[in-house]
């Protein structure tokens with residue numbers, strides 16, 4: 380009695396993963412080419428993001444330095460030479476980065492910070508409670524402890540005109556960044572889809588054979604998605620790391636590694652890294668949808684003849 | 688001799704089994720047209736045939752006559768343009784994807800004209816693949832694959848890739864793979880085409896033994912005289928039509944004609 384036709388069993392996920400890993404290992408050269416496509420795309424994306432961050436950081440650092448220098452200059456013009464001055468430091472609250480840097484700069488200028496007492500010729504109040512109003516005395520000093528309390532804000536207040544220019548520049552920079560990001564994303568998408576399509580088309584015949592031997596369409600689809608996830612993940616990790624590294628090195632060469640190092644916000648960099656790897660994964664899987672559908676729906680006899 | 692009418696086939700050739708003919712494969716007026724742009728190729732122009740359980744059917748025909756196309760049709764690898772194919776009395780057009788996959792995996796063993804081995808896998812893995820599709824556990828599959836590969840004389844090539852094998856060795860690997868899930872039907876497209884006399888004979892013996900001991904049904908496209916002589920029936924196909932059918936005893940193999 381002939382055995383009645385049944386439904387083919389679905390293979391466990393582990394078998395599909397095994398088949399994929401084996402395929403990747405055996406086709407290592409080819410797999411590397413595919414992964415390189417993904418790596419390049421994401422390295423590009425990540426280097427743009429990191430570079431943007433470094434540039435912003437370096438610029439912010441430069442602005443901070445200018446600000447601090449300006450404050451030191453204002454101070455010395457108010458109270459005279461700073462060398463060996465004894466200044467009474469009053470801390471009203473937590474310090475801002477700017478204030479830390481000012482204190483550092485003053486110490487470098489030769490200021491001694493002391494408690495109230497002998498020889499104090501000025502008082503410096505820092506860490507005033509937030510938020511600062513235009514009149515608030517974020518950083519104040521008095522030239523004399525006892526007598527006239529000549530209070531003056533050390534913060535530099537840009538004029539309305541300067542403010543408008545600065546805002547305009549920021550807007551332009553933001554537009555430019557969005558453009559660069561869009562282009563780099565596009566490049567990434569094209570790179571990844573191309574890599575995925577190549578790795579799929581070169582295997583139509585193999586897939587056809589598998590279908591002839593009883594592989595389910597679902598299995599074929601699974602294989603493609605597993606493979607594209609692995610390629611996306613590995614390519615994403617390597618590419619993102621390479622991209623960040625390239626940006627750091629390139630900007631390090633022009634700005635100096637130290638300044639670049641200071642400018643990096645590791646939290647933001649981590650965020651970018653996560654986004655970039657995720658983008659690689661998602662894009663790879665998305666790029667595999669069409670080829671996977673196509674391959675899984677192929678008539679076995681046609682797939683067998685496909686010669687790519 | 689004129690081309691016999693379709694209905695006469697069954698009367699003309701009684702199946703080897705006793706009682707009612709158990710028809711494993713039945714093709715009814717199968718046509719296949721390949722369309723490439725505006726060009727139409729009529730690969731099959733209405734083929735009708737019955738394959739009985741446990742018989743050894745050979746198919747002969749010139750190149751391009753539609754042998755491989757016929758295999759694809761009766762092997763459930765492609766859909767006919769018109770006509771019906773039944774496997775074990777089931778119209779395969781009625782089967783869903785999963786059932787077709789089951790059929791291809793368990794019921795039929797294919798030996799392709801172009802081998803279609805998976806190049807990235809070793810001989811062993813090529814043979815175990817259909818078994819894992821069938822849900823067999825790894826160890827059993829490996830043991831069986833080793834046994835089958837020894838059977839076809841590739842016991843010393845277990846971990847080689849198909850590309851590292853000779854044409855004949857690849858053909859034997861394809862034969863071993865076709866036997867992986869102990870199919871009831873073997874469809875072999877020129878299974879001895881690349882084999883030397885001795886190896887070819889061994890493979891013919893192997894197929895004959897499968898047929899005799901296990902009742903496996905074998906359909907094979909061949910021009911190999913030894914194979915033709917071992918078969919129960921020989922079928923001629925020309926330009927997409929089945930033009931003749933005969934028992935080997937009725938054929939004069941020197942001229943390729945009927946006695």
Ligand SMILES: Nc1ncnc2c1ncn2[C@@H]1O[C@H](COP(=O)(O)OP(=O)(O)OP(=O)(O)O)[C@@H](O)[C@H]1O
Nearest residue numbers: 684721728729730749750751752753754755756757
């Ligand atoms: N996928 C296809 N697309 C277009 N035409 C095809 C296709 N497959 C086969 N043909 C055509 O159909 C006809 C029959 O081909 P088939 O492969 O069945 O011949 P065959 O008898 O197996 O020949 P051979 O002995 O050379 O293997 C040929 O004319 C061939 O060109």
Ligand SMILES: [Mg+2]
Nearest residue numbers: 754755800876
């Ligand atoms: Mg052929």
